[in-house]
Amino acid sequence: MNDLLIELFTEDVPARLHKQATINAQKVFSNLLVKSSAEFQNVKAYISPRRLAIHVTGLSEQTRSITEVKRGPRIDANEKALNGFLSSNSKSISDLVEKEGYYYLSIENKGCNITEIIPNLIEDLIINMPWPKSMHWYLEKEKKLSAFWIRPIRSVMCIYNGNPLEFYIESIGLTTGNRTYGHRFLGNKELVIQNFEDYVKQLEDNKVMHDFGTKRAYIENELAQQVASMGLIVKSDDALLDEVTGLVEYPFIHIGHIEEQFMSLPVEILSTSMKVHQKYFTLTYPDSNIAPFFATVTNVPCTGTMAQGFERVLKARLSDAMFFYKEDTDVTLEAYSNRLSNVVFHEKLGSVAQKVDRLMSIANSTEEHRVIALCKADLVSQMVGEFPELQGIMGTIYARVQGESDVICEAICEHYKPLGATDNLPKTYVGSRISFFDKLDTLVGFLGVGIKPTGSKDPFALRRAAVSIIRLICDSTHNILEDSLEWYIDTLISAYADQGIVLVQSVKKDVITFLKDRLVVYVSDSENIDSNLCWQVVENSNSDEYDFKIIKSKIIKINELSKKPEFEIVRQAYKRACGIVGDFQPVTTNKEYVYENEYMKILQSKLSKLSSNDSEIDFNNCVDVSHAILNACENVLMNDDNLDVKNSNMALLQRCITTIENQYGKL
Amino acid sequence: MTCEQLVKRNTPKIVSFQDIIFGLQQYWSDQGCVIMQPYDTEVGAGTSHYVTTLKALGDDYWDVAFVQPCRRPKDGRYAENPNRTQYYYQYQVILKPAPTDPQDLYLKSLEYIGFNLDEHEIRFVEDDWENPSLGAAGVGWEIWCDGMEITQYTYFQQVGGIQCSVPPVEITYGLERIATFIQNVENHFEINWNGRTDERKLTYGDVLKRFEREFSCYNFDVASVDILLEHFNDYETECNKLLSHNLVMPAYEQCVKANHCFNLLDARGVISVTERAGYIARVRALAKSCCSAWLKSLQNEEDTHE
Numbered sequence: 001m002n003d004l005l006i007e008l009f010t011e012d013v014p015a016r017l018h019k020q021a022t023i024n025a026q027k028v029f030s031n032l033l034v035k036s037s038a039e040f041q042n043v044k045a046y047i048s049p050r051r052l053a054i055h056v057t058g059l060s061e062q063t064r065s066i067t068e069v070k071r072g073p074r075i076d077a078n079e080k081a082l083n084g085f086l087s088s089n090s091k092s093i094s095d096l097v098e099k100e101g102y103y104y105l106s107i108e109n110k111g112c113n114i115t116e117i118i119p120n121l122i123e124d125l126i127i128n129m130p131w132p133k134s135m136h137w138y139l140e141k142e143k144k145l146s147a148f149w150i151r152p153i154r155s156v157m158c159i160y161n162g163n164p165l166e167f168y169i170e171s172i173g174l175t176t177g178n179r180t181y182g183h184r185f186l187g188n189k190e191l192v193i194q195n196f197e198d199y200v201k202q203l204e205d206n207k208v209m210h211d212f213g214t215k216r217a218y219i220e221n222e223l224a225q226q227v228a229s230m231g232l233i234v235k236s237d238d239a240l241l242d243e244v245t246g247l248v249e250y251p252f253i254h255i256g257h258i259e260e261q262f263m264s265l266p267v268e269i270l271s272t273s274m275k276v277h278q279k280y281f282t283l284t285y286p287d288s289n290i291a292p293f294f295a296t297v298t299n300v301p302c303t304g305t306m307a308q309g310f311e312r313v314l315k316a317r318l319s320d321a322m323f324f325y326k327e328d329t330d331v332t333l334e335a336y337s338n339r340l341s342n343v344v345f346h347e348k349l350g351s352v353a354q355k356v357d358r359l360m361s362i363a364n365s366t367e368e369h370r371v372i373a374l375c376k377a378d379l380v381s382q383m384v385g386e387f388p389e390l391q392g393i394m395g396t397i398y399a400r401v402q403g404e405s406d407v408i409c410e411a412i413c414e415h416y417k418p419l420g421a422t423d424n425l426p427k428t429y430v431g432s433r434i435s436f437f438d439k440l441d442t443l444v445g446f447l448g449v450g451i452k453p454t455g456s457k458d459p460f461a462l463r464r465a466a467v468s469i470i471r472l473i474c475d476s477t478h479n480i481l482e483d484s485l486e487w488y489i490d491t492l493i494s495a496y497a498d499q500g501i502v503l504v505q506s507v508k509k510d511v512i513t514f515l516k517d518r519l520v521v522y523v524s525d526s527e528n529i530d531s532n533l534c535w536q537v538v539e540n541s542n543s544d545e546y547d548f549k550i551i552k553s554k555i556i557k558i559n560e561l562s563k564k565p566e567f568e569i570v571r572q573a574y575k576r577a578c579g580i581v582g583d584f585q586p587v588t589t590n591k592e593y594v595y596e597n598e599y600m601k602i603l604q605s606k607l608s609k610l611s612s613n614d615s616e617i618d619f620n621n622c623v624d625v626s627h628a629i630l631n632a633c634e635n636v637l638m639n640d641d642n643l644d645v646k647n648s649n650m651a652l653l654q655r656c657i658t659t660i661e662n663q664y665g666k667l
Numbered sequence: 668m669t670c671e672q673l674v675k676r677n678t679p680k681i682v683s684f685q686d687i688i689f690g691l692q693q694y695w696s697d698q699g700c701v702i703m704q705p706y707d708t709e710v711g712a713g714t715s716h717y718v719t720t721l722k723a724l725g726d727d728y729w730d731v732a733f734v735q736p737c738r739r740p741k742d743g744r745y746a747e748n749p750n751r752t753q754y755y756y757q758y759q760v761i762l763k764p765a766p767t768d769p770q771d772l773y774l775k776s777l778e779y780i781g782f783n784l785d786e787h788e789i790r791f792v793e794d795d796w797e798n799p800s801l802g803a804a805g806v807g808w809e810i811w812c813d814g815m816e817i818t819q820y821t822y823f824q825q826v827g828g829i830q831c832s833v834p835p836v837e838i839t840y841g842l843e844r845i846a847t848f849i850q851n852v853e854n855h856f857e858i859n860w861n862g863r864t865d866e867r868k869l870t871y872g873d874v875l876k877r878f879e880r881e882f883s884c885y886n887f888d889v890a891s892v893d894i895l896l897e898h899f900n901d902y903e904t905e906c907n908k909l910l911s912h913n914l915v916m917p918a919y920e921q922c923v924k925a926n927h928c929f930n931l932l933d934a935r936g937v938i939s940v941t942e943r944a945g946y947i948a949r950v951r952a953l954a955k956s957c958c959s960a961w962l963k964s965l966q967n968e969e970d971t972h973e
Binding site for chain 1: 750764765767768770784785786787788789790791792793795805806808812813814815822824832833834848853939944
């Protein structure tokens with residue numbers, strides 16, 4: 001079986017990128033192979049801190065031959081054009097085919113030996129591989145900048161069927177070979193590789209785990225075992241596990257001790273400080289109380305000096321945290337809130353203190369006012385200054401320290417939730433309401449000064465705010481809208497105006513459009529429903545009241561119904577009626593018309609049973625109406641010579657159409 | 668002479684603070700670097716030395732190393748925090764262009780000054796560096812030793828908002844942190860400075876504690892705001908004037924001084940959050956003008972040679 005092994009040996013690739021990089025490399029390289037008409041079974045990428053390897057299996061020796069038909073000049077074109085066409089394709093007059101007034105050439109791309117195109121494939125891989133942030137380095141011999149890559153590439157290995165392929169890669173100024181290197185500190189400097197199996201084995205012997213997934217699983221397992229032997233449990237943290245996996249070529253585990261004096265710190269602080277600064281895992285007792293130990297994953301076996309170092313660094317970090325915590329708890333949250341006028345919310349939208357004032361204008365109870373008064377205070381605390389990810393969490397902890405009620409303490413951290421489409425919703429009613437206020441204020445403000453997300457750029461996370469609002473309305477067990485959505489938007493707009501912050505005229509419409517837009521995306525993604533159907537329902541919903549909860553359940557209901565066989569009848573009837581009414585605009589009167597025709601009478605009576613209220617979905621009656629429509633259309637000449645009769649026929653059909661549209665949208 | 672030999676000559680045990688500096692000077696001199704002296708004006712980092720900023724632009728080869736005392740007024744703690752001070756020392760290395768093995772060169776430098784790499788864990792943790800005042804950015808790592816950051820390592824990509832045509836690598840050692848490691852002390856002020864162990868031993872604290880305390884008072888409590896504001900404006904005006912005379916290096920120095928004034932005002936707590944962005948933008952505008960003028964002067968030089 002033919003196989004190809006490529007390894008790009010680089011300086012340390014940032015740990016957070018490892019997982020995605022293997023996916024990207026596989027995708028890019030497969031696409032390149034397909035584009036070059038190469039046939040292969042599988043492409044797999046492997047990553048560790050200093051290398052990205054690609055292994056292709058089942059690779060055909062020859063690329064496929066492909067025949068391409070090229071259109072040339074018109075038959076009546078001058079000779080010069082024709083000769084140009086022929087010479088640029090290295091063909092002669094006898095190869096030409098005439099068809100529909102044009103000359104054609106059929107050009108056969110014969111396919112070639114795979115080894116001929118491998119150099120280009122690697123060159124293209126380097127150029128096409130996406131990295132979130134990349135760099136140039138200087139190629140001294142070539143006197144030019146390298147291609148973009150995440151960190152400098154220092155060596156490239158390329159082995160085809162056990163044979164090294166040697167060629168020069170222009171974009172990084174390196175010549176390929178069959179050499180690589182072991183672990184930076186524990187392996188042999190230079191390894192000569194025969195083939196993929198040999199590669200994996202030699203790396204393993206030289207303390208490099210070549211596969212991210214294997215290494216991650218190994219760490220997870222080892223950690224759990226070592227910790228279990230002490231009667232402890234690792235606080236699970238997938239992101240941290242990914243990161244430490246990406247930081248080591250070979251994992252070793254060390255368990256260290258946390259000094260007793262720090263154990264009085266709230267667990268969130270201990271845990272965050274250890275994770276963010278030191279990438280240590282938090283350990284707990286089986287009752288999930290935090291234990292005075294940490295676990296760290298190292299790249300070399302832990303020596304006494306290192307162990308000392310790890311504890312010393314942690315001590316310094318936690319001393320800082322302890323200092324911040326003491327300083328913070330010496331101050332009340334009210335005092336911190338008073339400093340929020342110094343924190344900019346956005347340069348065009350004033351300070352966070354102003355935001356707090358606006359939220360007050362839409363709040364309804366004493367509890368809500370209390371939460372709003374305190375919920376942003378921790379932004380100016382020392383602890384959040386050090387760990388921004390603890391915003392809200394510190395607010396709750398400090399509120400407890402100063403003896404606020406449980407509801408208020410909970411609501412403070414909950415008011416940041418949910419963070420988008422998958423995060424948990426707040427549990428408390430107050431927390432849900434304040435979260436909704438906060439996000440709506442953000443949306444009104446930013447859209448009001450013309451800041452909108454464009455493409456993949458959404459620096460103020462407005463889409464996330466919108467989807468969170470929708471989920472708070474639709475999915476929360478609490479009914480958070482005490483007034484209409486419009487009332488909240490209007491009141492916020494006037495609150496902005498009272499502060500002298502001018503928003504664009506169209507802001508209300510913009511906010512509603514933006515929310516509807518996100519509603520469609522959210523429902524279609526989360527319920528796996530065709531987005532056109534979602535759009536129809538949203539568009540046809542009563543425009544005075546935007547109750548997303550009702551719209552969402554309607555979408556789901558209609559989606560279910562639309563899968564029933566009877567729905568086809570509704571669709572047919574609707575289309576038929578639309579076709580007959582066409583552009584005709586019937587004159588409608590309040591008076592109920594008395595039809596002479598039996599079919600029309602039946603239709604009229606069936607329709608009267610079907611509520612035109614769009615919040616009720618009465619599918620069976622609708623199917624009845626649809627049958628009646630089809631029967632009427634079949635048997636009645638709608639376009640009657642008597643204009644009066646014609647008008648009344650059309651008016652009834654139009655009412656049917658409108659009723660169906662109100663329930664299911666345009667079909 | 669290696670660091671170990673130096674150690675033997677002076678005292679039998681201690682690798683002193685100054686030994687570390689001597690070691691690094693010797694090591695990077697052996698690599699062919701120009702060994703410069705510190706910039707003689709207040710800077711927040713070795714990056715602000717004109718031999719870093721300006722020389723990072725243009726196509727010239729440039730390998731340089733030097734100690735740089737750094738001033739970060741806001742970081743002062745009246746000498747009460749063992750590890751945070753408003754004045755400290757960096758060892759700055761610039762290799763332009765970055766050679767093909769800078770990570771190895773760095774690791775060898777640690778061994779040279781007395782680190783036993785078998786006993787410590789050195790790792791490269793992603794940290795992309797950015798300095799908004801200088802319009803400078805690069806990619807690289809913090810280098811950790813047993814979990815503590817001891818060095819910042821950056822491949823410059825942009826300076827003064829201008830793409831580097833020959834990207835240099837910048838290696839910045841935190842000398843106090845390295846000394847605490849080598850000497851196994853926990854407090855910067857306890858670092859043995861002169862290497863003596865008798866009654867004439869002088870520590871980092873003996874040398875700098877009073878300086879730290881007095882400057883913390885100056886930075887936070889006493890510095891005259893009006894005078895500083897005036898200075899800031901004056902430096903800005905002067906920088907622009909010097910640029911109009913094509914005196915790029917003196918102009919750049921005014922820009923650096925303006926930046927330090929801003930840092931002092933910031934420490935004094937008189938700059939609101941909104942104003943802050945404005946000041947940074949003013950300094951960046953000066954830095955950008957200096958960098959552009961520098962690059963232009965290099966091109967002019969080339970033109971006259973041709």
